[in-house]
């Protein structure tokens with residue numbers, strides 16, 4: 273959704289009555305707070321005149337108690353009202369950001385740093401929340417407290433003393449603003465330094481075996497020490513700014529108090545004001561210091577808020593490139609006939625075509641295998657079928673419909689896809705397999721696991737299907753992750769299934785077992801298998817060989833072996849490698865002799 277107006281303003285307008293109520297409650301508490309100095313005045317003057325008696329003392333104590341309790345009740349409820357609204361802004365904005373990101377295409381994420389996205393979701397939203405919480409609260413407090421306190425000081429005690437004492441205080445606002453900016457930039461550097469240290473530790477933990485095998489411990493310690501040193505350096509700058517700010521503001525506040533005490537005492541001695549006035553005046557002054565300092569902080573916060581608001585609105589106004597377009601046919605099911613016609617494709621930020629003039633027909637229920645060198649365009653082709661990138665119009669058809677006219681939801685729920693990277697979520701194995709929102713029965717999960725040849729591995733885990741996987745499923749081996757991904761695709765009752773190099777991390781025995789079960793699982797389903805291994809794809813109904821984005825060979829395993837092309841070369845190379853490995857392996861007879869000798 274495009275946001276034309278600043279986010280906080282929109283939120284404020286939407287919840288204005290809650291903010292008004294919060295403001296009224298807070299203002300009542302401030303008025304009650306400002307009642308205290310006048311009670312103090314009456315008490316002090318009473319003591320000085322010796323006119324105070326027990327019942328008056330009791331009465332004053334009552335008023336003090338009422339002022340205290342009232343301040344507490346109204347301040348807390350005003351705070352709850354205002355702060356609750358800001359928490360709602362935070363919650364709604366994060367949900368809006370998240371659901372917007374979900375709509376954006378894969379390409380968007382390839383051009384963004386994850387760190388930036390995290391900053392939008394965490395820091396920028398926090399800043400907007402702070403404007404609603406501390407920012408709004410402190411502005412109301414400053415406006416009400418300063419105006420009323422100054423009015424009381426000047427109107428009921430002494431105008432000139434008030435002007436004199438207030439003279440240095442705008443300096444407090446100024447330095448709070450200036451230093452806040454400086455402190456902010458130092459804090460940012462400290463955060464960056466901590467981020468670098470964290471990444472270093474993270475990288476160290478992940479790469480520990482490489483570091484050890486390359487005997488790089490000393491080098492790594494050196495790098496860490498340098499970065500640790502930089503962290504100390506930026507922290508020193510932060511400490512310097514903080515100390516200077518505290519000392520300067522204390523200096524200004526001290527000057528105000530000094531003026532108040534010296535000039536106030538003179539006025540008391542001259543009987544221009546009473547001792548009670550003097551006490552009340554200094555109490556008002558102490559109440560003013562915080563809000564005056566806060567003005568500077570709030571100005572700074574508003575500036576940060578402006579930048580955060582712009583950044584968030586920029587993200588929210590990024591239009592998804594891949595969405596249901598005009599003319600989308602309301603299809604809910606497809607059968608699985610695929611036709612690719614004159615497809616040429618280049619990635620959005622690269623003019624060179626990575627696929628050139630591709631023509632393929634895959635009738636429903638048949639299989640297509642794609643082989644080819646690294647970077648020849650195999651994954652791109654299947655990603656276009658899923659519309660992870662937009663293919664040109666009228667270039668890919670499913671059941672005679674241009675896929676750009678098939679609702680995205682229908683298209684993607686009709687395709688089960690095992691991507692190359694085998695991404696697993698940090699949840700249980702069961703949740704990873706039954707990821708498709710369809711409510712799967714336990715038996716279906718077990719069946720998918722058996723078909724993907726991962727069942728016995730799962731049964732050996734401590735909590736079997738309920739075993740929690742670590743981040744990105746890293747607690748499993750590469751081959752196990754691959755088979756969990758396959759199970760996730762097999763459980764999905766979709767008419768089309770795609771495997772992108774999905775058997776690369778399993779041994780040849782497991783590969784044969786998986787292929788045997790897949791034959792049954794894929795009956796009636798249109799399948800596309802990408803692989804570098806001929807053994808995986810040789811039984812496909814048709815095989816294409818891609819080279820630099822072009823189909824250079826096509827046929828069946830047998831027909832391609834008759835051609836003297838890339839396919840045959842790959843086959844010969846792989847069978848020679850296999851024979852070589854087999855030749856290297858001792859025969860059963862030789863193994864028995866070896867075992868005997870070892871004994």
Ligand SMILES: Nc1ncnc2c1ncn2[C@@H]1O[C@H](COP(=O)(O)OP(=O)(O)OP(=O)(O)O)[C@@H](O)[C@H]1O
Nearest residue numbers: 382619622626644645646647648649650651652653
């Ligand atoms: N997101 C992208 N943006 C720009 N170019 C890309 C992108 N993804 C892939 N490419 C380029 O497109 C070409 C085809 O890549 P693709 O991943 O389709 O090859 P592949 O045949 O699947 O390779 P592999 O066997 O390594 O998986 C490559 O030159 C690659 O650099």
